[in-house]
Amino acid sequence: MGGGKGKDPTCSTLAIQNPAFDHYYKEQNIVSPEEWDSFMQVLTTPLPAAFRINSCSRSSADVRSQLENDFVQSLQAKVVEEDSHTEALKPLPWYPDNLAWHSNFSRMQLRKNRTLRRFHEFLKLENELGNITRQEAVSMVGEFTYCLTLVMIIQDHLLLFWKCVPPMFLDVHSNHFVLDMCAAPGSKTFQLLEILHQSSKAGSLPDGMVIANDLDVQRCNLLIYQTKRMCTANLIVTNHEAQHFPGCHLNMHDGTMEADEHITQLLFDRILCDVPCSGDGTFRKAPKLLNKWNTGTGNGLHNLQIIIAMRGVSLLKVGGRMVYSTCSMNPIENEAVVAEVLRRCRGSLELVDVSSELPQLVRRPGLKRWKVFDKGMSYVSCKDVPKFRRSIVLPSMFPNGGSYQDVVKSNSNCNISIGDEIADDVNGNSDDGVQEAENPVMHDITEVSALPLDRCVRLVPHDQNTGAFFIAVLQKVSPLPVIQVKTRKDADNRHVDSADQGNEDAQVLQINPSESTHENVSETNTNDNEPDSADLKVTPVICEDGDSNEAQEPLNVENIAKITPGKRKLQMQDRWRGIDPVVFFKDEVVINSIKAFYGIDEQFPFDGHLVARNGDTSRVKRIYYVSKSVKNVLELNFSVGQQFKIASVGLKIFERHTSREGASAPCPFRITSEGLPLILPHVTKQILRASPIDFEHLLQYKTVKFADFVNAKFGERVANLMPGCCLVVLGEGNIAAPEPLQVDESTIGIGCWKGMASLTVMVTAIECQELLERLLIRANTNRIGLLMHEDQPSHNVGDEEQQSNAKHEDVEAAW
Structure with missing residues (x-):
């Protein structure tokens, strides 16, 4: 921050350069020549x-x-x-x-x-x-x-x-069904859930839900860890390749995702499609990526990004909105993908103008012209690409797309011979050298896209001290067109949606691993956007067209094998190793004992809303609560043969207390901290209001004997409770107010265990610490520094006790 010797070395400009990067993005006109120095200065800070x-x-x-x-x-x-x-x-x-x-x-x-x-x-x-x-x-x-x-x-x-920007352009409402296709590590999913819950009152749940998906099991674990802090019953975490995300379509009749008890097809109101990308917008947090950057990485991911985006479009409701985003600056991964998706959808998809949304966010329009680089050559049109490179440099990479079937198959315009190009491949020459700048462009006039790509959003680092990012907001205005294609191995005509049109006669989209190796992308980028090595080798499969009224052949392994012979098979969706099953918990004896013990009122729905992750319900340790929307999706999933590989679902609301005391309690299941806010307004038994001083004593000492509570009446009431779990909420002053308690969004409550002679808090130490600080802040904002401003901590035990007593007095007096 300051100058001289005290300057933080982490704030200095990173001494990293890559001439190929400079040449590539100068040619693409990402920023004006006058801005280039400012752009690079911020990008390397x-x-x-x-x-x-x-x-x-x-x-x-x-x-x-x-x-x-x-x-x-x-x-x-x-x-x-x-x-x-x-x-x-x-x-x-x-x-x-x-x-x-x-x-x-x-x-x-x-x-x-x-x-x-x-x-x-x-x-x-x-x-x-x-x-x-x-x-x-x-x-x-x-x-x-x-x-x-x-x-x-x-x-x-x-x-x-x-x-955090892409979810804000989604325009999520509380009743929306939302899909986050590439969700890990979970920050975007957390934000989507936050928007979903904003209008919900205490004890109620929104009508919508979020499905958060990621292809990697370990990233799913991280996603679960992150979203667990949201304490939501409106989330399902799934583990699928985004391009193979299940359609969950019953063949009974066409249906849409409404708030019905029975749904026949899973379509979404909103989809976040934050696809794997080269990640060259992340250099500020991963500077070593700049040294490894080359044009092949973005080119190799182009097809995968199209396939994922088209799968998202096929799962989107008519009238729904999808946000396509990357943390890359490369137009091949951004505008070229959006343009190709729009072409394939043939008018059923519209690029939304969001220039009036988030007006204070500094953004730039998308590009309408760019060049395609490959092995030291740059092309402005697919007509310039030699025949032997057409499996690598695809027509969809260019502003106007096209097809090689329409290109005159001639190499007369090439500046290099085929023999020279093959020699370069054999010798291992890459496209990340300075020689890119020495090769001339094939034509002087660059193609200009006829599509309104200027409606896309580009964020560049030096505009507002961020990283680089790309966003396109797409709205589905009509069902996707259905075409007939003929595959290599299957002579039968099949109806497939335009999501899976191929680039040549095979009608099968191919990823280009030869141009994009996993090593080209740093581990730093795997959290949200790094391509997995498997992604770069997999061949996408034909999807269901969820919006068409015409009959579709169900997606199954046999069909996939016909369409993509020799490629790896899709995992069987009903046999998931390492993933616990999801079962509806219907043990009436346990459910009734919980309802009776806590006096849970009838307004809180139990039927069909409880699930477990253990097929043997007699040995269930945890019971999860799901919202009505999640319940409906789970029922559909069972109806279609459990196509979803579910890593996490619902909100943990009850947990079996396995200690000796738990076994002797009338109800061995305790209410969890995560589930407490949801069920608290509906509990009428085993619940007490404590004065601020007694509430603080519980948080501070964790276990308090009945006779040691400051308020004797409160100690008597605790002693008269049934053994087992109970709830204690924070009251104001004395506890003279009659029961039952009135609970709202501001009510603070904790779960405790009532033993033979004492009350024990069942809250983590970190939660106790946070609640203690919140009590002080709410009690007396003028003395906030008591806990926070301890620049000179005392080591005198007497001083600490005196300070603690002062805190107690502040809390009690303020209430």
Whole structure:
């Protein structure tokens, strides 16, 4: 931040260059020549920290208040000390309600002094509790361990915060069915769920739902870890290749995804299609990617991106909206993909103009002209591509698309001979050298796309100190066209949607692994957008056309084998190794005992809303609650033969207490912390209101004997409860108010276990710490510094006890 010796080395420009990158993007006119130096200067500077406040959290107002009234001033004072004109911490102007924040401190700086370390600890605590969300957990796929997950999420402050932009263009409503096709690590899914829940009241659930999908099992685990903090019953996490995402279509009759008890086809109102990409917009957090950059990576991913996008379109309702996005600057992965999708959909898809949405977000229009580079050559039209490179350089990469069937098969215009090109391949010459700049362009006039690609959104780093990003908002205006294709091995005509039209006579889209190896993309990018090696080798399959009224042949392994002979088979969807089954929990004895023990009112629906992950219901340890929308989708999934590979579903609401005390309790199932906010308004038994001082004692000491409560009446009421789980909510002053309790969104409650002589909190230590701090903030904002401003901690036990007593007095007096 400051100058001289105190300057943080992480803030300096990264000494990394790649002439091929410079030449490629200068030729593409991503930015004007006058801007190039500014563009590169920001692109090679580490990314600042950023985070979002979870608007659905009960502590969101407190967190925002703490940022506005405490950290803005204290951190800015630190900046002033170092003679810097930079704002230390500020809300992002384009994100509503001051819920998104941007900090110019790097990771190392946050550890330098007590003020910054305090902010760092604040971020770690609130992130783990789900009150804030970091938009990307960097380098956490592959062989990660859960014990390192939180540390890695928080300590890497080089974040891709602009990842929060695509969900905002989706225009999600609370009743929408949403699909996140490539969801890991979960920050975007968390944001979608947050939007879905915004209008829900305590004890109720939105009518919509989110299916979050990822092809990698370990990334699914990370996705589950991230979204678990949302405590939602409206989420299903699935493990599929996005291009093979199941259609779940019953052949009874055509149907749409309505709020019916019985649905026959799974279509979505909104789809987020954040596809695997080369990730060259992420250099600010992964600078080594720049050294490895070459044009082949983007070219090799082009087809996969088209296939995933078309699969998304086929799963989209008519009238629905899909956002296609990448963290790449490459037009081959961006505008070229969007243009090809629009061409294949033949008017059934519209590119939406979103220039009036998020007006304070600085963005640039999409490109309408670009060049295609391959092995040191650049082409402005598919007519220029030699025949022997046409399996690599595809017509869809060019602004106007086209077909090689319409191109005169001649090499007379080539500047190099076939023999020279083959020699280059044999010698291993790549396209990432300076020789690209030495080869002339085939034509002087570049093709200009006739499609309105300027409606796409481009974010470049130097406009607002971000990474680079691309967004296209697509709306389905009519069913997809159905065409007839003839495959190599199958002479029968088959109806398939335009999602699977091929590039040549085979009518099968091919990925080009020879031009894009897995090693070309750093592990740093695998969180949201890195292509898996399997992606680059798989041949896509024909999908169902969910929108057509014409009969479709069901998708099955035999059909796939006919269409793509010799390729790997799709995994059987009813036999998933390592994935527990999903079963509806219908043990009436257990359900009735839970309802009777907690006095759960009839307004809380149980029938069909409880699921377990153990086929033997007599040995179930955890019971999950699902919303009506998720229930309907699960029923459809069972009806179509369990096509979904479900990694996680629903909200853990009840858990068997396995201790000796649990076995002797009238009801061995306790209410979980995750499920408490949902069920709390419906509980009429085993629930008490505690005074602030007794509530704080529970949080501080974890276990309190009945006779030791400050309020004797409260201790008596606890003693009279049935043994087992009970709920304690925070009251105001004394507990003279009659039961039953009135619960709303602001009610704070915790689960406890009532034993023979004491009450024990069943809340994690980190949650207890957060609640204690929230009590102080809500009780007396003028004395917020008691817990947060401890720049000179005392080691005197007497001083600590005196300070603790002062805190107790503050809380009790304020209430």
